[in-house]
Amino acid sequence: AKKSEKLNSVQLYDKALHPAIELRAALENDLAFALQANQFLLYYQLQVDQAQRPIGAEVLLRWQHPTLGFVPPSEFIPIAEESGLIVSIGGWVLKQACLQLKAWEHSPDTNPLTLSVNVSALQFSQPDFVETVTNILQESGCNPSYLRLELTESLIVKNIDDVIDKIKVLKTLGITFSLDDFGIGQSSLSVLKRLPLDELKIDKSFIDDILHNNCDKFIVQTIINMGNNLGHHVIAEGVELKQQKSLLQKLGCNAYQGYLFCKPLPLQEFSAKLQNIYIHI
Ligand code: C2E
Ligand code: MG
Ligand code: MG
Numbered sequence: 001a002k003k004s005e006k007l008n009s010v011q012l013y014d015k016a017l018h019p020a021i022e023l024r025a026a027l028e029n030d031l032a033f034a035l036q037a038n039q040f041l042l043y044y045q046l047q048v049d050q051a052q053r054p055i056g057a058e059v060l061l062r063w064q065h066p067t068l069g070f071v072p073p074s075e076f077i078p079i080a081e082e083s084g085l086i087v088s089i090g091g092w093v094l095k096q097a098c099l100q101l102k103a104w105e106h107s108p109d110t111n112p113l114t115l116s117v118n119v120s121a122l123q124f125s126q127p128d129f130v131e132t133v134t135n136i137l138q139e140s141g142c143n144p145s146y147l148r149l150e151l152t153e154s155l156i157v158k159n160i161d162d163v164i165d166k167i168k169v170l171k172t173l174g175i176t177f178s179l180d181d182f183g184i185g186q187s188s189l190s191v192l193k194r195l196p197l198d199e200l201k202i203d204k205s206f207i208d209d210i211l212h213n214n215c216d217k218f219i220v221q222t223i224i225n226m227g228n229n230l231g232h233h234v235i236a237e238g239v240e241l242k243q244q245k246s247l248l249q250k251l252g253c254n255a256y257q258g259y260l261f262c263k264p265l266p267l268q269e270f271s272a273k274l275q276n277i278y279i280h281i
């Protein structure tokens, strides 16, 4: 009886764990071929100013898996980071974004828009990151002043001097920098003081309850004041309600991104949305 009980528990244990482990292994395996198999595409999410005029878009990566369908970035980005694949994938994203910027130069709807591209810590810390970006800029011929790189606090904790050096060089080319998901990481104010940033992006988690949680409201107010005083543009992510936008505006927030204005869209739909906005302005 004892033996069968033990077997049973082993079986249960296996059943519970195997699918998750296998799925992850399968994803990691498939991710290695996704780039050459053309399974990635870019979505664009609108960013607007206080008057709700378009000012830019964030580039968001999508993976269309041949059998699983769309795999969310929250599932495959961590795997891409752990396996190192994020370096080549991120390079591809950057190249596509720069080609898009170049293509947009000719359209009055898109000409002044900034494109924000997420850069993973591993990607940014590659010794040849500056060289890679420089090459991509040259190959695409885009205007670097419309390219914004979004970094996260996880990067900054690691090797602050290297990060500052790279940002400084890339800024001389005209590229601007945003600190993404600001407020949830571990970067200290002394680090923030030294970083030559252009923008702070307030994390969605502070925006979610901003209407009902005074603590969140005060934190957001403080981030906006600090950001503005440091001369940075401040943008809020994850704005879903009109009342959230009004409150953020009252607190002095410069720009907004969220479902209230537009969900991330594939290129054609994004362009159509922009045209529609301009028709109504
Ligand atoms: P993120 O950079 O903070 O991007 C914002 C995320 O919030 C996006 O999720 C976007 O779809 C979502 N979002 C925006 N507005 C709203 C809203 O009003 N409500 C809700 N519920 N969500 C909203 P997404 O596209 O799933 O991307 C998740 C994360 O994956 C990104 O967070 C970023 O960290 C990472 N990621 C996406 N694309 C790339 C990429 O090309 N490279 C790297 N390294 N990371 C990427
Ligand atoms: Mg981002
Ligand atoms: Mg973000």
Ligand code: MG
Binding pocket: 181, 203, 204, 237
């Ligand atoms: Mg976020």
